[in-house]
Amino acid sequence: MTIAPTPEELPDVSTSSGDVTAEVRTVNGIRLHTVVAGDPTDPLVVFLHGFPECWIAWHQQIAPLVEAGFRVLVPDQRGYNRSEKPRGVRAYRQQQLAADIVGLIKSEGAGSAHVVGHDWGGMVAWDLALRYPEYVNRLTIANAPHPVAFRQHLLSNPAQMRRSWYAYCMQVPWLPERLCRSNDFRLLERALCDTAAPGTFTDADLERYRRAWGVTGVLSGMINWYRASARYPPNPPREQVDAPTLVIWGTDDVALGTELALDSYEYCPRDQRRLELLEGTSHWVQHEHPERMTELVLEHATAG
Structure with missing residues (x-):
């Protein structure tokens, strides 16, 4: 089901090849605010953002993809920005996050999509490709580990354990929300700016994110992704991806x-995979x- 957006829900981006609109789609029992662009009959590409972002993370990719002949969907994932924020940690289990995107693809009347994910969006994209392979015809991952590889490194790689310290801190009740909210979201701003190349995030970018972080329920929604990953570890039914896969990685990622x-x-x-290491690039590729x-x-x- 599609609900017409209110004026404040409309995205503040445009594309020379057509209008970019915002819709609220009810999928998997929740409402997802989704930015939509391109001809509905064109091949579908779905972009998934990570923490602590929202659909805005992909705004620079929308116009070029539409101009190249693709239909583009960029949702705020559950718990973020203008999408619904279910209560409780259990609502943010990986299988529910993946089922949201299955519902989004089905809402387009499409059988499958090229799914592109960064950070937590990449984790959802991996899970989607492993749990619902029929809905992913191509997979692009940016700085997000395969769940089995990540689990192995968290158990055996001291360097990765140290890099992931912040995820353990997220497990504490209420305190992470309070710290993230304090001083006009200074901690979240630093999570972006202090781990990226200087000037990557402009003042205008940060103001847009502050507005998103200030929406009621967002901080708990975002942090519950971390809590759910610890309490309900993802358990996709397979380890090997079927879809042709591109892995993009900034080698200066301080967290991964x-x-x-x-x-x-x-x-x-093996015959349909590509790895692109971007030297000197941070997590925010x-x-x-x-x-x-x-x-x-x-x-x-x-690609053929």
Whole structure:
């Protein structure tokens, strides 16, 4: 079901190849605010953001994809920005997050989509490809580890354990929300700016994110993703991905080591996989190198 957006829900981006609109779609029992662009008859590409972002993370990719002949959906995932924020940690289990995207693809009347995910959006994309392979015709992952590779490194790699310290802190009740809210979301702002190349996030970018973080229920919604991952570890029914897969990785990621990219790559189809290591690039690959990200997504989308 599609609900017409209110004026304040409309995105503040435009594309030379057509209007970008916002819709609220009811899928998997919740309402997802979704930015939509392109001809409904064109091949479908779904972009999934990570923490602590929202659909805005992919705004620079929308117009080029539409101009190249693709239909684009960019949702705020559950708990974020203008999408619904279910109560309780259990609502943010990985299988529910993946089922949201299945519902979004089905709401387009499409049988499958090219799914592109970064950070937590990449984790959802991996799970989607493993749990519902029939809905993913191509997979692009940016700085997000395959669940098996990540689990192995968390158990055996001291360096990755140290890198993931913040995730353990997220398990505490109410305190993470209070810390993130304090001083006009200073902690979340630093999570972006202090781990990216200087100037990556502009004042205008940060103001847009502050508005998103200030929506009632968002902080608990975002943090519950971390809590759910610890309490309800993902258990997809398979380890090997069927869809042609592109893994993009900024090698200067302070939270996720490059060895995760190498190991994740091994779970992709041997004759239909590609690994692109972006040297000197942080975790925020689509922000630091938007043109290169778009180029890589389009190359993968049109590969034979």
